[in-house]
Amino acid sequence: MTTVRIIGAPTDYGANRRGVDMGPSAIRYGGLADQLAGAGVETVDAGDLHVPRAEERDPDADAPSEGEAKFIRETEAVCRRLGDEVAATLADGEVPLALGGDHSIAIGSLSGSARDADVGAVWFDAHADLNTPATTPSGNVHGMPLAAALGIGEFADTEWANAPGLSPENVALVGLRSVDGAEAELIRDRGFAAYTMSDIDERGITAVTEEAFEVASAGVDGIHVSLDLDWLDPNAAPGVGTPVRGGVTYREAHSAMEIVDETDALRSMEIVEVNPTLDQHNETAELATELAASAFGKRVLY
Ligand SMILES: NC(=[NH2+])NCCC[C@H](N)C(=O)O
Ligand SMILES: [Mn+2]
Numbered sequence: 453m454t455t456v457r458i459i460g461a462p463t464d465y466g467a468n469r470r471g472v473d474m475g476p477s478a479i480r481y482g483g484l485a486d487q488l489a490g491a492g493v494e495t496v497d498a499g500d501l502h503v504p505r506a507e508e509r510d511p512d513a514d515a516p517s518e519g520e521a522k523f524i525r526e527t528e529a530v531c532r533r534l535g536d537e538v539a540a541t542l543a544d545g546e547v548p549l550a551l552g553g554d555h556s557i558a559i560g561s562l563s564g565s566a567r568d569a570d571v572g573a574v575w576f577d578a579h580a581d582l583n584t585p586a587t588t589p590s591g592n593v594h595g596m597p598l599a600a601a602l603g604i605g606e607f608a609d610t611e612w613a614n615a616p617g618l619s620p621e622n623v624a625l626v627g628l629r630s631v632d633g634a635e636a637e638l639i640r641d642r643g644f645a646a647y648t649m650s651d652i653d654e655r656g657i658t659a660v661t662e663e664a665f666e667v668a669s670a671g672v673d674g675i676h677v678s679l680d681l682d683w684l685d686p687n688a689a690p691g692v693g694t695p696v697r698g699g700v701t702y703r704e705a706h707s708a709m710e711i712v713d714e715t716d717a718l719r720s721m722e723i724v725e726v727n728p729t730l731d732q733h734n735e736t737a738e739l740a741t742e743l744a745a746s747a748f749g750k751r752v753l754y
């Protein structure tokens with residue numbers, strides 16, 4: 453039987469401190485453990501990782517580079533802890549499920565998951581999250597995790613952030629509809645497998661998700677799935693910090709998560725960007741728990 457280890461990463465440093473740090477609590481309260489039990493998996497809850505207060509910063513450390521990559525030191529502290537926890541979970545034969553927190557935590561999960569194995573990544577998101585400190589329009593690290601894990605640009609020497617077993621050929625982005633200029637260039641130049649909402653409209657969520665998994669799975673030991681709740685249309689998932697209209701529907705999201713389960717390749721996963729301060733009656737957190745259940749095998753009928 454599969455055992456899923458839930459790891460809370462309550463940070464909002466990557467989203468400029470806006471309340472998304474309450475995500476793990478909202479997702480647990482939204483019924484995550486019950487939903488996963490309904491999927492027929494065992495769960496262990498490792499609790500929340502310690503997230504430093506900005507004020508706790510080492511006084512001897514350099515000043516944070518505001519504007520380029522805000523709160524990068526705090527983000528490093530969280531991601532180092534998460535990377536170790538993810539690696540330890542895998543070593544124990546369990547499946548890590550990290551709860552954000554903003555999407556910067558993906559740096560930690562990817563570096564932990566791809567530490568001693570070759571890993572592909574399927575990125576369900578409205579955004580590409582491929583900015584670097586030089587290209588970011590916001591300075592927010594939640595717009596950079598994929599670039600950081602791949603060691604792109606200024607991240608080439610950021611060892612704590614790099615995911616050794618992850619290569620660009622095994623990254624697939626699904627559901628794009630808000631991509632910055634430099635990100636689009638990178639996608640084109642490096643040949644990332646990138647599926648926009650137009651691709652989903654034309655080909656359907658099933659065909660697109662299956663192809664994304666094919667690309668990501670080629671020659672690797674397993675797949676890391678990153679689920680940013682802003683992947684869904686804001687009608688279905690209002691509780692996110694950077695909503696973009698025209699996202700996938702509730703039904704498309706479930707279909708895609710059912711494919712995650714069917715591929716049998718899931719190695720590690722994170723659910724990010726649930727922000728209870730922006731949500732309506734915790735519905736986005738509850739949706740996150742339902743989608744997790746589909747990804748781990750819950751079906752209408754067995
Ligand atoms: N994980 C996210 N919600 N990322 C949003 C990123 C938005 C924008 N591309 C930026 O870099 O600032
Ligand atoms: Mn996003």
Ligand SMILES: [Mn+2]
Nearest residue numbers: 555577581680
């Ligand atoms: Mn994202």
